Amino acid sequence: MCLETSVGLLKMxxxxxxxxxxxxxxxxxxxNFSDAGAVVTKSVGMEKRxxxxxxxxxxxxxxxxxxxxxxxxxxxxYVEELRGIKVSNLIGSIFGKDADEFALVARKIEGAVNAIxxxxxxxxxxSYGAGFPTxxxxxxxxxxxxxxxxxxFVKLGSENVMxxxxxxxxxxxxxxxxxxxxxxxxxxxxTSLPVLANIVGGYSGPAIKPVGVRCVYELSKEFDIPVVxxxxxTSAEDVIEYMMAGASAVQIGSGIYYRGENIFSDICGELKTxxxxxxxxxxxxIIGMARKAQ
Numbered sequence: 001m002c003l004e005t006s007v008g009l010l011k012m013x014x015x016x017x018x019x020x021x022x023x024x025x026x027x028x029x030x031x032n033f034s035d036a037g038a039v040v041t042k043s044v045g046m047e048k049r050x051x052x053x054x055x056x057x058x059x060x061x062x063x064x065x066x067x068x069x070x071x072x073x074x075x076x077x078y079v080e081e082l083r084g085i086k087v088s089n090l091i092g093s094i095f096g097k098d099a100d101e102f103a104l105v106a107r108k109i110e111g112a113v114n115a116i117x118x119x120x121x122x123x124x125x126x127s128y129g130a131g132f133p134t135x136x137x138x139x140x141x142x143x144x145x146x147x148x149x150x151x152x153f154v155k156l157g158s159e160n161v162m163x164x165x166x167x168x169x170x171x172x173x174x175x176x177x178x179x180x181x182x183x184x185x186x187x188x189x190x191t192s193l194p195v196l197a198n199i200v201g202g203y204s205g206p207a208i209k210p211v212g213v214r215c216v217y218e219l220s221k222e223f224d225i226p227v228v229x230x231x232x233x234t235s236a237e238d239v240i241e242y243m244m245a246g247a248s249a250v251q252i253g254s255g256i257y258y259r260g261e262n263i264f265s266d267i268c269g270e271l272k273t274x275x276x277x278x279x280x281x282x283x284x285x286i287i288g289m290a291r292k293a294q
Contacts, residue, residue, distance in 0.1 A: 001272040002282040005037070007226045007248050008151050008174040010115050012037030013088055014271075015239065015283055016264050019230055019253035020093040020117065020155070021068065023261075027085045035264040038089035040251065041082070043119045045095050045128070046105055048074040052124075053197040058186060063205025063232070064254050065186055067124045067198035070095060075108045082112040091153070095119040095128045099136065103143040110148045118144060118173075120164065121157035121180035123202045130157045130180070134164050141171035153177050153228065158208075161215050165223060175226040177251065178215045182208050204254040206232045213245050220246025221291055234258050236270030243283065244290040 003014040020040040023029045030039045051071025058065050072078065075094070082090065092113035096102035106116050120137060122129025132140070137154070144152050154168040155177035165176050181202025186195040194200075212231025220227045229242035230251040242250050255263050271283060280286060 001275045001280070002284075003268060003271060004282070005249055005284055005287075007115075007153070007228060010038065010089060010091075010151050012249060014264075014268050015243065015247075015249040016267060017091070017228070017249060017251040018264075019251035020119065022253040022256055025072075027081055027083075030090075031086050032261055033264060034087050035262075035268065036088070036252075037249065038091055038114075039087045040091040040117055041078070041093050041113070042072055043070055043093040043095050043122070044072040044075045044078045044105065044109065045070065046075060046101055048072065048077070055195060055197055056201075058195055060186060060203070062207035063203055064257060065184055065196065065201045065203050066181070067196045067201030069198065070122060070125045070128060075105045079109055079112050082109075085112075089114045091115045091117050093117045093119050093155070095122070095125070096140070097127060099140040099143040102140045103147040106144045106152075107147045110150060113150070115151040115153060115174075116144060116148060117153045117155050117177060119155050120168075121155045121178075123157055123181055123183035124198055124200055130159065130183070134160060134167060137164055137167035138171040141168050141173050145172045151175070155180060155230075158182060158211050158215055162218060162222065165219055169223045169225055173225060175228055175248075176219055176223065177228040177230060178219055179208070179212045179231050182211065204231070205258075206234060208232050209238060209241075213241055216242055216247050217245040217290065220288060234263075236267050236274050239267060239271060240274060240286060243286050244288070246288045246291055248287060
């Protein structure tokens, strides 16, 4: 059974990527996920960023709630960490306050990665991430595309996703990644206080998978560029659902919390079994099947 797929020009040995922000701050931790078809780095910006205080991550009934605040050492120091990394494909996640900053960070990290992922979806980082103005997305994507010679992906959240994707696609994005965590919060009813230090965070895990699948379906139907599905993936069945909705590949983050660091090799085995049982020779055969059936 063939699990090979591609996201534009990025060729992958299987459709699984490590999502940004999950055990990807150091070269050693990223190399632990060499079974994945690609690894996405921690989001980095121009300057070192400390992030928010604790508590910053809590487990809820059907997922995880976090507000990290984009902590990172700054792109120049991070590039040194990436040198010599041994993974199949490395995707550099970056953020910036405007088009010029995005382009500068992209240029600095380009030599260490195989593709760029522009983070325009973090739900708790002020003017960065999901706070990046929709009307500025096209300018930022164009600036990055003009600055680097590798594929440029744009990661978007579920809110206003079609409008924001339209800006990215028109500017030449090579793929859309959707979704990020969903903006949410938790209150401790004994103290009457929000649990997270930042008050509001991003909710991930199984509870958001139907939202992610819906977004992927609508995006792949509307735009003629690859879509990478993210949100609540813990099994081969979840991967298949996203790919039938139109995803060319998927990213896994909170699934590592639930199934451990072997999740990529385990799901690859499950995918091969499912494909064989259902009479498919390649994972590519199922991409967009739910749309084609309409």
